[in-house]
Amino acid sequence: MSSVSFRKLEKNYGALxxxxxxxxxxxxxxxxxxxxxxxxxxxxxxxxxxxxESISGGEIRIGERVVNKLPPRERDIAxxxxxxxxxxxxxxxxxxxxxxxxxxxxxxxxxxRITQAAEMLGITQLLERKPSxxxxxxRQRVAMGRxxxxxPQVFLFDEPLSNLDAKLRGQVRTEIKRLHQAxxxxxxxxxxxxxxxxxxxxRIVILKGGEIEQVGTPDxxxxxxxSVFVGGFIGSPAMNFAKGTIRNGQVMxxxxxxxxxxxxxxxxxGDHDGREVVVGIRPEHFVPxxxxxxxxxxxxxxxxxxxxxxIHFALGSSTLTARVAPEMRPSPGENLSIxxxxxxxHLFDAATERAIA
Amino acid sequence: xxxxxxxxxxxTHNESGTKWWTRFLDPSERTLGVLLLMPAALLLTxxxxxxxxxxxxxxxxxLSLTSGVPATFAGLENYSLMLxxxxxxETTWNTVLITLITVPxxxxxxxxxxxxxxxxxxxxxxxxxxxxxxxALPLSFAGLIFAWFFHSEYGVxxxxxxxxxxxxxxxxxxxxxxxxxxxxxxxxxxxxFMALIILAGxxxxxxxxxxxxxxxxxxxxRQFFEITLxxxxxxxxxxxxxxxxxxxxxxDIPFTMTxxxxxxxxxxxxxYIHQNTVDFxxxxxxxxxxxxxxxxxxxxxxxxxxxxRAKG
Ligand SMILES: Nc1ncnc2c1ncn2[C@@H]1O[C@H](COP(=O)(O)OP(=O)(O)OP(=O)(O)O)[C@@H](O)[C@H]1O
Ligand SMILES: [Mg+2]
Numbered sequence: 001m002s003s004v005s006f007r008k009l010e011k012n013y014g015a016l017x018x019x020x021x022x023x024x025x026x027x028x029x030x031x032x033x034x035x036x037x038x039x040x041x042x043x044x045x046x047x048x049x050x051x052x053e054s055i056s057g058g059e060i061r062i063g064e065r066v067v068n069k070l071p072p073r074e075r076d077i078a079x080x081x082x083x084x085x086x087x088x089x090x091x092x093x094x095x096x097x098x099x100x101x102x103x104x105x106x107x108x109x110x111x112x113r114i115t116q117a118a119e120m121l122g123i124t125q126l127l128e129r130k131p132s133x134x135x136x137x138x139r140q141r142v143a144m145g146r147x148x149x150x151x152p153q154v155f156l157f158d159e160p161l162s163n164l165d166a167k168l169r170g171q172v173r174t175e176i177k178r179l180h181q182a183x184x185x186x187x188x189x190x191x192x193x194x195x196x197x198x199x200x201x202x203r204i205v206i207l208k209g210g211e212i213e214q215v216g217t218p219d220x221x222x223x224x225x226x227s228v229f230v231g232g233f234i235g236s237p238a239m240n241f242a243k244g245t246i247r248n249g250q251v252m253x254x255x256x257x258x259x260x261x262x263x264x265x266x267x268x269x270g271d272h273d274g275r276e277v278v279v280g281i282r283p284e285h286f287v288p289x290x291x292x293x294x295x296x297x298x299x300x301x302x303x304x305x306x307x308x309x310x311i312h313f314a315l316g317s318s319t320l321t322a323r324v325a326p327e328m329r330p331s332p333g334e335n336l337s338i339x340x341x342x343x344x345x346h347l348f349d350a351a352t353e354r355a356i357a
Numbered sequence: 358x359x360x361x362x363x364x365x366x367x368x369t370h371n372e373s374g375t376k377w378w379t380r381f382l383d384p385s386e387r388t389l390g391v392l393l394l395m396p397a398a399l400l401l402t403x404x405x406x407x408x409x410x411x412x413x414x415x416x417x418x419x420l421s422l423t424s425g426v427p428a429t430f431a432g433l434e435n436y437s438l439m440l441x442x443x444x445x446x447e448t449t450w451n452t453v454l455i456t457l458i459t460v461p462x463x464x465x466x467x468x469x470x471x472x473x474x475x476x477x478x479x480x481x482x483x484x485x486x487x488x489x490x491x492x493a494l495p496l497s498f499a500g501l502i503f504a505w506f507f508h509s510e511y512g513v514x515x516x517x518x519x520x521x522x523x524x525x526x527x528x529x530x531x532x533x534x535x536x537x538x539x540x541x542x543x544x545x546x547x548x549x550f551m552a553l554i555i556l557a558g559x560x561x562x563x564x565x566x567x568x569x570x571x572x573x574x575x576x577x578x579r580q581f582f583e584i585t586l587x588x589x590x591x592x593x594x595x596x597x598x599x600x601x602x603x604x605x606x607x608x609d610i611p612f613t614m615t616x617x618x619x620x621x622x623x624x625x626x627x628x629y630i631h632q633n634t635v636d637f638x639x640x641x642x643x644x645x646x647x648x649x650x651x652x653x654x655x656x657x658x659x660x661x662x663x664x665x666r667a668k669g
Contacts, residue, residue: 085566087566099575
């Protein structure tokens with residue numbers, strides 16, 4: 001087990017800059033999730049760490065060793081691929097045994113290791129089958145088993161759940177978390193699914209266009225998003241955004257309604273007066289009209305979900321979504337009065353889109 | 358086959374009490390299927406089944422166009438003649454030897470070429486084109502080109518040998534050297550075909566398998582034997598089937614290079630068939646020889662097909 005660190009890590013394809021200087025320290029035993037939209041360089045970063053892609057600039061360390069020039073087999077990492085990459089002509093047992101055999105581990109030692117890993121993953125009865133005789137979920141488990149038996153310094157996962165259906169995805173997600181709790185090895189996990197990121201990670205790294213947008217615990221990135229991008233990316237349904245201006249300790253929306261500034265930034269009102277901002281409000285942070293600060297808008301669409309109801313309503317030129325108690329069922333076209341807790345709104349600079357402290 | 362399933366159809370329809378011709382008015386899916394297969398089946402019957410049957414029939418006849426005698430039934434006479442014919446045994450042995458040497462030879466060279474062509478070159482087309490050229494060249498062209506290559510006085514091979522201080526041989530005067538020259542030519546000519554099929558097989562192997570093997574710690578050689586080769590097996594078997602059958606029918610290259618000489622030392626079964634039917638006009642004996650070649654090809658195909666089925 002080992003720590004991992006990236007220092008000014010870069011990847012270019014010719015003139016194309018894909019990864020633009022990533023600095024990140026990952027502690028031993030930490031579960032770090034790299035998340036971001038398609039094409040932001042998640043896989044590229046992971047593959048540079050694995051040694052499957054050359055490094056254009058900067059440095060990668062695993063433990064104390066700089067691994068920039070080491071081939072994959074000398075980095076002591078194991079990787080679970082998106083398409084699993086199981087060897088189709090080998091049985092499950094042979095797939096799991098391959099890396100051990102290659103490393104010259106005696107077969108007397110290989111067998112108990114595989115048995116143990118297979119038990120942990122519940123694939124004992126599949127050991128004699130070929131990958132083509134397995135379901136997607138079973139293949140996924142075998143791919144994990146192949147990684148586990150190695151007992152590497154670091155596990156790398158590249159979107160390991162994206163080929164599974166929604167239900168299985170939830171199930172395997174829980175298993176991966178349990179696995180990490182059981183073996184404690186450092187894990188770096190790539191996904192574009194913020195739910196996976198939130199549920200699995202000790203720390204989330206949000207990437208955008210080859211740069212780190214924010215690093216933090218799931219609570220930190222949820223409660224204090226560093227930018228409009230992070231606010232919109234983390235959380236479901238997504239955060240609402242509306243344009244506003246700060247005046248006299250209030251955020252004024254385009255249509256003239258206003259909310260008092262959150263108390264944490266109230267002290268600096270003077271600095272902000274007249275500043276154009278983007279206001280972020282999470283759907284789940286709307287409250288019944290009597291509580292908090294009231295806003296009013298026109299109801300457009302109502303989506304009952306059983307556990308709660310989503311109301312889409314117009315406020316000035318923006319459409320906002322509120323998640324409210326299931327009893328609340330306004331009709332489309334109705335005027336809606338709904339409360340906002342001023343302490344839970346997020347303010348971002350309109351020009352830079354960065355959070356205003 | 359087509360006739361058999363058609364018979365079944367007729368009976369089923371009669372059992373259900375329908376007139377046979379109603380099938381054409383109200384074609385069920387199976388009837389339609391049979392109808393659509395008909396033209397192909399007929400064509401195959403016409404150009405394959407009929408000539409093969411005709412060939413087998415002729416092989417039981419005394420039919421020599423030079424004798425001026427009408428064909429008579431000869432029973433197994435042609436075949437018993439064959440058993441005592443030393444030229445038959447020699448040409449058959451030459452054919453088998455050419456097959457045993459050039460098929461594995463072309464496989465190895467083809468495999469090496471395919472692996473080279475599959476390397477990540479920046480510009481792929483010159484490599485692929487150079488693979489295609491020997492394959493696209495007519496066999497007899499290749500024979501003529503190499504006959505000149507191996508020419509004792511004007512040939513490239515002896516010239517090169519002379520320059521490095523080795524006295525060349527008169528290739529086509531010696532049975533063994535002539536045979537070697539023919540085998541080398543056949544390997545050159547056919548390995549590009551092997552390479553093309555193997556290259557297609559190589560390209561179906563996902564890159565991620567090699568990446569997984571990299572991470573698992575396997576070196577290049579190990580990856581070749583543990584991943585590439587096992588996954589290429591189906592492509593290799595297909596290539597072997599095609600190559601072996603054409604090797605058993607080897608004709609053009611020895612015909613253009615040596616005419617079978619010196620003596621009959623480099624003549625193949627196909628050349629002997631050609632000689633008997635075209636030069637001597639002895640259709641009965643020639644047909645019997647052809648039946649033997651046909652049986653050899655069928656036997657080899659059956660073995661390979663069994664190999665494929667065992668794999669699947
Ligand atoms: N060989 C290459 N040459 C040029 N550009 C490449 C190459 N490989 C990847 N890229 C580009 O690098 C960018 C990052 O790719 P990467 O695979 O890291 O994205 P990702 O974040 O994993 O996205 P996804 O969620 O879709 O998997 C993409 O814009 C891609 O087009
Ligand atoms: Mg990716």
